[in-house]
Amino acid sequence: MQDNNLKLDNCVKCSDCSAVCPVSRVYPAFPGPKALGPDMERFRREGVESDTEWVEYCMGCHRCDMACPHTVNVSQLIARGKAQHKKSGRRALRDYWLARPSLVGKLSSSASPLTNAVMNLKPSHWVLSSLVDITPHRNLPSYSGNPLRAGEGVTTGTRKALFFPGCFLRHNKPTVGREVIELLRLNGFGVEVTPDVCCGTPAGANGDPAELMNCVQKNVAAMESSVNAGACIVTACTSCGYALKGEYAHLPSNGTALAAAAKKIATNTYDLGELLAGLLDAGQLRTDFRPRTLKLAYHAPCHLKSQGIGRPWLRLLRAVPGIEIEEMKADCCGMAGTYGFKNEKYQISIDIGSELFERIKVYKPEAIVSECGSCQMQIEYGTGLKALHPVEILHAAYQTVQ
Amino acid sequence: MEKTQVVIIGGGATGAGILRDLALRGVPAVLLEKKDLANGATGRCHGLLHSGGRYVVKDADAAKECISENMILKKVAAACVHDVGGMFVHVRGDDPHYVEQWVAGCKRVGIPIKELSRDEALSLEPNLPADILKAYTCPDGHIDVFQLTLANIESAVSKGATFRAYSEVVGIEIENHRVRGVRYRDVNTGEEESLQCEIVINAAGGWAQQIAAMAGVEVPVRCDRGALLIFNHCVVKRVVNRCRKPGDADILVPCGPVCILGTSSVTVPGPENLTVPPEEVEKLLALGVELVPALAEARLLRIFTGARPLYVPKSAAGAGGREVSRNFALLDHETSEGIHGFMSIVGGKLTTYRLMAKATADLVCQKLHIDRPCMTDQVPIRDSAGAEVLKEAHKWMPAAAIEKAHRRLGSRLAMVVKAIQENPAMAEIVCECELVTRSELELVFGNSARVPVQTIGDVGRRTRLGFGPCQGTFCGYKAMLMGYRNNKWSAARASQLMATYLDDRWKGQSWVPDGKQAEQLNLSQELFGTSYNFHKRSEVSHEG
């Protein structure tokens, strides 16, 4: 059977998963990971009509997976429910577009000053809300007119990095993407940038497994040869990183060429922080940092935690003299990518993040750093403070950079 | 002195079927059962609704009966029958000659089959061995054995019949070669009662011999034990049979969210105190894996066992368990031993219970000079709830819960939904593995329950509570509390019942060889044994 990694049979109904679910924490009516994951999968295999809208309320944070003492892949079981859930009307239309940020990015970037201006007018919010159920409360992220392109890498360098920027860095914050390239170059890497294909996480999250598979196929094809030539894939968004590491390896059918190639991609993917911290440990990272007095709060994204690589950015930023940085211990910021933009999930999103916002406010940092663009957006929205990618701090700290 | 016309002994499918058949004909009857419904072979079998395919080669008559009843039950017992379909699979290495005989036999008997190529078979059932030679579809199905028995009893009770569980018959009163009545003992209080009647029907299955002895009559029933293995989830969607001479572990039946592999055949002295030796489990597993390789990695939840009551008249005394005819026999002890009003119905199988009941009821009516025909092939045993109720239910309950509750409750789903409308807290799910709501449990415990519950296990048989991976660890406790709250049980009695329930649930799991269930069982025993200091595994023997 294809599903050995689902470990459905391992569930002993202890509810450890439901006890850590951020959605269950703020929204008791949510059936919880146990009910929507292993319980529901047994009913699906029984052939009982079991579709429920509740699966849409799962954020895909993977906290349930990590809490399970028996390695049940709870979130993947829930994802199967999402893939089968029948949506209708405006939510189906909305989720179609939310599943394709690369496409949205291409369209928005091409007309960016206009789209940015129009998108955040009050009437536009109202239109989006009534037409496609997008929350009117948030500002939508702005799109750059100069997105990161595949050809932007640098060719020189002893080691080869294949930079997978992800849709947010590529279309919304390309400057940060360019800082990543620069930082890698400063540390001896030749950098190639992948073509504009989404990692597929939003497609999976919005119940579009065909689109997710489409992304897998395209990305594997685009990255294969570089990886075979010895390049390591570097992600600066933890969701992209988790997708490449955790999802790609098991999505294609067993025994196919795609499966083998995807596995190779998975084993050669590094989170940027993971890569740089490894270099730091090996004494191979440039540490000619300008001291900088700065009090930072750090939020660890859920998809960083689910990679199991610790908190590399804490180590990295602490290597810059003068930086004071503490992790704000909170389970989740509540944004979960496209989740917090949806009308019906907006309040849940805010309720989940409120603990984190409070903690940050009490800590009184000058800025917040987090590797996930989605978390950055949510934290800025919830605290009013600036939220940055940690690479921005490290990049600025290099003395050679003005 | 209590009085009725007919007393039926044995609350399995046959006894329940007779109760209903008579009720539909207006004949007053009381069914006495020493435990809860379906305690014997009915509650301990695969729940296979035979197409007859298993008998076509050796026992064409039995096969014909099966296919005929199969179609009738799909019509009248639709609520209890999952028409999942079936397959006979020619596993590589099995005798091709048997397959030929089988195909010819199906044609002869009239069982509709369709040949599938290996690829077609594998696309329908991906967990079959990749190298099967071929397969045939057939109209097998799954019967929910508890719901079938329950539905028959409920239907009968609604028409004035009486069912008494935990009532053990201890004597049959015969005067001048004529049945006068029975004496039975309330198992809980120990008190004995008398019940006057004209006719006594021995439908006691594996206990038929013991009952017959009370009338001084011999009924040769041989108990043949079979073990069954329950797996945590449906590894197959339809019944999968191995197309070879009937033997061990050649059927896998999806039963609700679990699937059941069986079975074996071992002669045992009686229907009680049955155990399953580990070697037998190993053997069954090994054979099962030949049929469905995915079973090697599937989680084994529980092992249970029951005794087939085989009617072995003197002429067939030398035959082995699977060679004895599966036909049933209706023994009129008036003609054979001169005892008026006493009859035994023996042999047969679950699929033909209705036919067995009909034959018995026909004989009863003949003796009572009642001229009413059998209606059980016409009247559905359980009514549907109707579209309105189902629509309303969708506002309060998850979709999967509704489908399951509807099957269990039929038109009484309306009562469950109404109770939730009046008090939305009743929609809380008590058993999460089977989606049993608090409202349904209240119904099961309440005064309007036609077949009252007396133990936590009884609740399980009505609702499947405790039949899932946790095996009652979490939901059994909640069911206990409900019984207490409904004034059914005192706190002391509820506690006692919980201990008995845990023993029963633990026993079947303890027979499972190492695997995930060991961790589940460990959790259950640590909670109730150590943490709550309530109950440790006892040595008391209970039926597995």
Next chain:
Amino acid sequence: MRGDELDILVIGEGLSGLTAAATACEHASRLMLASKGPGTFALGTACVDVDGLDACAPGLGANEVGKAIAFFVELTSAAGCAYEGGMRERRLVPTIMGTFAEVSLAPRPLWKGDPRGVNKAVVVGIENVFAFDANFVAEQLSVHSKNMGLPTSYRGVVVKLPQSQHQDWLTPLEIAIEIDRNPLYGQALITALKPVAQGADLLIIPGVLGLNFGDDEIRRFEDAVGCAICELATLPPSVPGLRLLRRLESHLAAMGGEICTGFSVQTLCMNGDRCTGVVLDTPGKPRTVHADSVILASGKFSRLLEDHTAGEKDASGRTRRVNGELQPVNSEGVVMATNIFECGSILGKFESRHGNAMAIVSGYQAGMLAYQRGVQYARQ
């Protein structure tokens, strides 16, 4: 200091792993606790019974047990989830089955449940919390305390809490989370309990106090109600157990330990008779973590090091053979790994009532040994 280079690695987040980690953390500078998930102690009452322990575990002197227990009491107190009791103490704690369990140590809110010295106890249920029945518990506790010749009276009452806006029933965990989130909700519970507490010496409630409550918050809550409160562990998810688990995790992190849960240990890396580290089953590529000492607290169903310790199997088919220093040995008594120390239920062969006690004692010992041996090795 390198990233995945540790002094001590603890595998397993049960009571033994957490105790071992806390013990070792006092001395070691780099410690990580890796586990696929929490142990089962958080699902039950987490009580400790040491009575008869030194008798059944060979090589364990009463002195050793005492030191470990004292450490555990200090640890839980520092973590804000204090335990009461000790080596020589025996108390009866009530349970949701209405029975009493006789224990040596229990979390403080449960320790208060002993019937001796209590005249009038009130068991409090909460309306629409289905899985706890105050009357049932009260009746059974009455019976059991009477059987022991105790005069304690138990009665059950049900109080009402404000309706949840999201659903019509409540679970203990939901109440606990709401109390953390909304002080008014906690206040509502206090208000509901106060009249019930009139004339009572003890209130027995299901585990509903805040999931984030520490000892101080619980004391304040009790003071506000004006009566001693005994908080029972309910069926999982059980709030007292989750609270204990989270407090111990936080405390370990505050002591500088790193916690990496959610990933199984794929293999142990061996170099002759030394374990150099483990490989964690992280997404993409596995993560190798090196350590000077490894504490194996992976539980009775663990398959780690199974091949190395082939020997006679016990009734459950498992075998754990360790020497007096908790090092794994083979059937000839040869040490398989000089820097692996096993603790907890992986050791097998003890009465189930001693489970948590064995976990704490062997965890403490393993923690001490891992540090001492680790330091010794590093100095060689």
